[in-house]
Amino acid sequence: MPKKVVVIGGGIAGIQACLDIADMGYEVHLVERTPSIGGRMAQLDKTFPTNDCSMCILSPKMIMCAGHENIKLHTYSEVEGVSGEFPRLKVRIREKARHIALNRCTGCGDCITKCPVKVPNEFEEGLSIRKAIYLPFPQAVPRKVTIDAEHCRMITEKKCGVCKKVCQAGAIDYEQKDSLIDIDAAAIVVATGFDLFDASALRQYGLGSCKDVVTSLQLERILSAAGPTSGHLLRPSDKKEPRKLAFIQCVGSRDAKMLPYCSSVCCMYATKESILVREHVPDIESTIFYMDMRATGKGFQEFVNRAEKQYSVRYLRSRPASLQAAHGESGVLVTYELVGGTTEQRTEEFDMVVLCPGLVPSSGSEALCALLRIELDKDRFVKMPNWKHPIDSSRKGILVCGFAGEPMDIPDSVAQASGVAARISELLQAVA
Amino acid sequence: MPRIGVFICHCGHNIASTVSVEEVAKFAATLPGVVIADHNLYSCSEEGLNSIRKSIEQNKLDRVVVAACTPRTHEPLFRSVCEQAGVNKYLFEFVNIREHCSWIHAKEPSSATEKAKRLVAMGVSKAALLEPQTEGESNVIPAALVIGGGLAGLRATASLAAQGIETHLIEKEPRLGGLLNDITTLAPYSESADTLLQELVDEVRGSKRAHIHLNSKLRGLTGFVGNFKATLDEAGKKKEIEIGAIIVATGANELQPEGEYGYGSVPGVVTQLEFERTLKRGEKPGDTVFIQCVGSRQPGREYCSRICCNTSLKNALKVLEAGGTATIIHRDIMSYGTVWEEMYRKASEKGVRFIRYTLNDIPHVRSHASGTAVDVFDETLGERIHLDANRVVLATPLISQKDSAEVGKLLKVPRDKHGFFLEAHVKLRPVEFATDGVFICGTARWPSSVRETLSQALGAAAKAAIPIKRGKVVIESITAWADPDKCAACGNCVASCPYEAIEILEQDGKRVAKVNETQCKGCGTCVAACPNDAMQQRGFTTRQLSAMIDSLVKHALEESP
Numbered sequence: 001m002p003k004k005v006v007v008i009g010g011g012i013a014g015i016q017a018c019l020d021i022a023d024m025g026y027e028v029h030l031v032e033r034t035p036s037i038g039g040r041m042a043q044l045d046k047t048f049p050t051n052d053c054s055m056c057i058l059s060p061k062m063i064m065c066a067g068h069e070n071i072k073l074h075t076y077s078e079v080e081g082v083s084g085e086f087p088r089l090k091v092r093i094r095e096k097a098r099h100i101a102l103n104r105c106t107g108c109g110d111c112i113t114k115c116p117v118k119v120p121n122e123f124e125e126g127l128s129i130r131k132a133i134y135l136p137f138p139q140a141v142p143r144k145v146t147i148d149a150e151h152c153r154m155i156t157e158k159k160c161g162v163c164k165k166v167c168q169a170g171a172i173d174y175e176q177k178d179s180l181i182d183i184d185a186a187a188i189v190v191a192t193g194f195d196l197f198d199a200s201a202l203r204q205y206g207l208g209s210c211k212d213v214v215t216s217l218q219l220e221r222i223l224s225a226a227g228p229t230s231g232h233l234l235r236p237s238d239k240k241e242p243r244k245l246a247f248i249q250c251v252g253s254r255d256a257k258m259l260p261y262c263s264s265v266c267c268m269y270a271t272k273e274s275i276l277v278r279e280h281v282p283d284i285e286s287t288i289f290y291m292d293m294r295a296t297g298k299g300f301q302e303f304v305n306r307a308e309k310q311y312s313v314r315y316l317r318s319r320p321a322s323l324q325a326a327h328g329e330s331g332v333l334v335t336y337e338l339v340g341g342t343t344e345q346r347t348e349e350f351d352m353v354v355l356c357p358g359l360v361p362s363s364g365s366e367a368l369c370a371l372l373r374i375e376l377d378k379d380r381f382v383k384m385p386n387w388k389h390p391i392d393s394s395r396k397g398i399l400v401c402g403f404a405g406e407p408m409d410i411p412d413s414v415a416q417a418s419g420v421a422a423r424i425s426e427l428l429q430a431v432a
Numbered sequence: 433m434p435r436i437g438v439f440i441c442h443c444g445h446n447i448a449s450t451v452s453v454e455e456v457a458k459f460a461a462t463l464p465g466v467v468i469a470d471h472n473l474y475s476c477s478e479e480g481l482n483s484i485r486k487s488i489e490q491n492k493l494d495r496v497v498v499a500a501c502t503p504r505t506h507e508p509l510f511r512s513v514c515e516q517a518g519v520n521k522y523l524f525e526f527v528n529i530r531e532h533c534s535w536i537h538a539k540e541p542s543s544a545t546e547k548a549k550r551l552v553a554m555g556v557s558k559a560a561l562l563e564p565q566t567e568g569e570s571n572v573i574p575a576a577l578v579i580g581g582g583l584a585g586l587r588a589t590a591s592l593a594a595q596g597i598e599t600h601l602i603e604k605e606p607r608l609g610g611l612l613n614d615i616t617t618l619a620p621y622s623e624s625a626d627t628l629l630q631e632l633v634d635e636v637r638g639s640k641r642a643h644i645h646l647n648s649k650l651r652g653l654t655g656f657v658g659n660f661k662a663t664l665d666e667a668g669k670k671k672e673i674e675i676g677a678i679i680v681a682t683g684a685n686e687l688q689p690e691g692e693y694g695y696g697s698v699p700g701v702v703t704q705l706e707f708e709r710t711l712k713r714g715e716k717p718g719d720t721v722f723i724q725c726v727g728s729r730q731p732g733r734e735y736c737s738r739i740c741c742n743t744s745l746k747n748a749l750k751v752l753e754a755g756g757t758a759t760i761i762h763r764d765i766m767s768y769g770t771v772w773e774e775m776y777r778k779a780s781e782k783g784v785r786f787i788r789y790t791l792n793d794i795p796h797v798r799s800h801a802s803g804t805a806v807d808v809f810d811e812t813l814g815e816r817i818h819l820d821a822n823r824v825v826l827a828t829p830l831i832s833q834k835d836s837a838e839v840g841k842l843l844k845v846p847r848d849k850h851g852f853f854l855e856a857h858v859k860l861r862p863v864e865f866a867t868d869g870v871f872i873c874g875t876a877r878w879p880s881s882v883r884e885t886l887s888q889a890l891g892a893a894a895k896a897a898i899p900i901k902r903g904k905v906v907i908e909s910i911t912a913w914a915d916p917d918k919c920a921a922c923g924n925c926v927a928s929c930p931y932e933a934i935e936i937l938e939q940d941g942k943r944v945a946k947v948n949e950t951q952c953k954g955c956g957t958c959v960a961a962c963p964n965d966a967m968q969q970r971g972f973t974t975r976q977l978s979a980m981i982d983s984l985v986k987h988a989l990e991e992s993p
């Protein structure tokens with residue numbers, strides 16, 4: 001019997017950890033709470049600094065993960081309990097009812113077309129709607145629909161039943177219950193990733209009150225050819241192409257009162273987005289309001305230089321004081337202070353503003369860590385207290401990779417994820 | 433007659449918004465040998481793959497052409513679908529109509545569509561002539577080689593040994609530890625670098641599976657993943673070892689800023705590493721000015737070296753503790769993440785002075801009656817200020833090792849323009865080289881913090897352990913072979929082969945070229961070098977390539993008036 005490992009979180013860190021651990025011959029159970037693996041990387045349009053298409057490089061890994069003989073996917077599932085100690089941990093997984101017989105659903109999508117209930121689409125960051133029965137995105141793995149029980153009329157009101165009528169595979173099961181699975185795991189990997197800080201909590205940034213203020217992740221979706229505007233850069237208020245765009249860095253982050261830390265990736269993704277928008281609207285002018293331009297990775301400073309010289313991106317070191325809707329509903333007035341021996345305030349109008357909010361440990365990760373009995377640091381990331389073993393949590397046999405431990409970019413997450421496999425192999429060799 | 437299936441991918445809007453996918457599919461259906469031509473929204477999605485698999489079975493296809501994105505990321509996926517449906521995976525041909533058509537010709541949809549048709553026609557004509565290949569398997573030597581005995585190499589060695597793998601660690605210097613030997617404490621906390629180093633060295637020395645070779649350099653390497661033979665020069669003695677995988681952990685060096693900011697001429701001006709050494713010797717630093725980005729983030733050496741700001745923050749705090757004043761003259765403070773940003777805040781709160789400069793007006797360092805002086809234009813204040821200092825610390829970037837070119841050549845792995853090693857993919861394969869069985873970690877790849885280096889070392893150790901734990905590797909099938917009837921034994925191929933995979937041998941009384949298939953990487957150089965058309969490469973034979981060209985010319989002739 002091969003030893004088992006439970007990996008929590010199906011983003012790029014969790015996927016890579018699964019692949020390497022599985023390649024070492026262990027049996028891996030991947031627990032992902034949404035209906036598909038892929039995580040945040042699946043939502044990105046391109047990746048810095050090479051502008052590789054994000055989904056294009058991710059989706060082969062997702063499929064490899066699903067097809068690997070040593071990997072078992074538990075999507076739409078959560079870890080509900082953990083007991084025991086390394087190397088004899090017991091993990092209870094709740095597979096939430098999808099109300100779909102997975103072995104029957106072919107992912108044809110007939111049910112989605114006919115479903116009458118419209119819900120804001122989380123994958124599209126609320127920029128479009130999805131149905132109550134849905135596939136989160138076209139490349140979803142597994143490619144099986146899910147019924148959102150909270151919104152399904154048949155489940156909430158016993159009225160409708162359209163999806164069941166149209167499903168030729170007979171896959172719809174309104175009565176389906178959650179199921180519980182217990183795994184005897186030798187080790188656990190936490191790869192729970194990040195969420196965006198809710199920038200609407202900071203009124204001065206205008207998110208929610210100014211229509212043309214969007215988050216950086218919304219812009220990723222807008223720029224994506226598969227996104228809500230089919231890749232056309234249109235501002236929300238009047239669906240016109242913006243000509244003058246502002247990016248605001250460190251929204252909520254590097255702020256002692258909110259998030260004291262730096263999210264590590266925003267300077268670079270804003271630079272990437274400022275280059276990409278110019279490929280969509282060739283004469284667009286972008287300004288990036290920043291505090292320190294942190295371009296510390298391979299090819300990053302060159303990328304910033306290219307944005308500045310080749311794509312005429314204006315880097316302006318200033319932290320805007322307020323954002324307000326311009327005349328009518330369209331456009332945004334940004335008020336900021338000029339740096340350099342003056343305290344002059346200036347107000348400049350932009351067609352659209354992109355906020356780069358601080359990134360926070362994903363919702364629910366705190367409760368999960370309590371369940372796992374592992375410590376958090378003061379910023380609520382998983383604490384990794386051992387210098388020699390920088391991917392070990394405070395509890396033996398529970399490892400961490402990616403953003404769950406501290407803010408980092410994709411390659412650092414992937415390197416750590418592979419590292420987790422080595423660490424597990426070390427630990428298990430010692431008790432073999 | 434072959435039975436070819438052609439599958440055109442929309443790639444969502446990526447291809448379909450420019451190239452008329454339906455038109456290409458309709459055209460493909462008319463090509464000789466094609467029994468089915470279909471299109472999918474995302475061929476690589478589960479649904480797309482299933483539909484290809486079903487189509488192969490239903491239409492009894494024996495050749496598959498997918499026109500989609502790039503083989504670099506997606507070829508293994510489509511090959512495996514062919515295999516699942518019972519078609520030898522080498523009977524699959526990939527046509528790239530995204531990078532080569534829709535993306536590059538986004539503004540010319542009709543020409544992009546025409547080009548896509550021609551590329552598909554070429555792919556189909558090649559597919560008709562494809563031949564099945566069998567993949568050999570080879571055993572893996574259950575041992576690894578780690579090059580470099582600094583932090584990265586030590587951690588990788590410790591990991592491999594702890595995983596039960598015989599590991600040879602080679603270090604060119606007489607002692608282990610590399611740059612870590614010169615460091616006082618590990619930022620942002622006050623852990624001693626010596627303690628970490630000693631623990632790692634003890635672990636490696638204490639492991640019966642780890643074999644340390646000091647004063648040793650790699651002199652030669654032959655073989656392939658699972659079966660490498662390395663020649664070492666160990667303190668002047670030649671030694672050969674056999675290993676299954678290799679980790680490059682050769683580290684980096686600090687730039688010596690000769691002639692800049694008074695280095696070498698003004699007393700008290702030192703580099704960061706020299707400063708660390710003075711702290712380690714217990715010298716009192718006094719009033720200290722740090723100048724960031726010396727020799728980096730400027731024309732000639734554009735990159736940011738990632739660790740220098742954080743090192744200055746750490747040392748500035750040490751200066752304060754020792755009773756001196758500390759000023760950091762910088763362009764941007766690169767304290768990314770949680771711990772570094774916290775250290776930045778702490779430094780500000782404790783009284784470290786921060787002055788921002790720009791490349792248009794750089795600080796000036798000169799001798800002064802009472803020591804050293806720095807004149808700098810403070811961008812925030814908008815005025816020029818004067819600072820007296822006992823020490824001026826120049827934060828210079830990490831640069832690649834002098835011998836990295838040599839190591840790269842021996843291992844046949846690439847480096848970037850700065851001399852750092854180039855990983856297989858900057859996003860998703862950070863600790864691997866494109867060459868199978870060779871891995872990379874630490875500052876040999878890019879400047880990285882201690883924690884990052886340790887994580888990467890573990891990552892590389894995992895990757896190196898995988899083939900060894902599996903015990904078998906698959907041998908490349910796309911290799912070259914020489915037709916003995918045409919070969920004149922001229923030796924051009926032998927001279928051109930970068931992998932030393934070809935020899936001239938006596939066969940049936942005739943001298944002919946012979947390719948060692950386990951060593952051949954299928955690069956095709958020998959095929960181009962052969963004047964007699966004797967050298968052929970599987971999957972790219974002259975016949976197959978000629979058929980592609982013929983198809984292109986035929987379509988061009990049909991269209992020209």
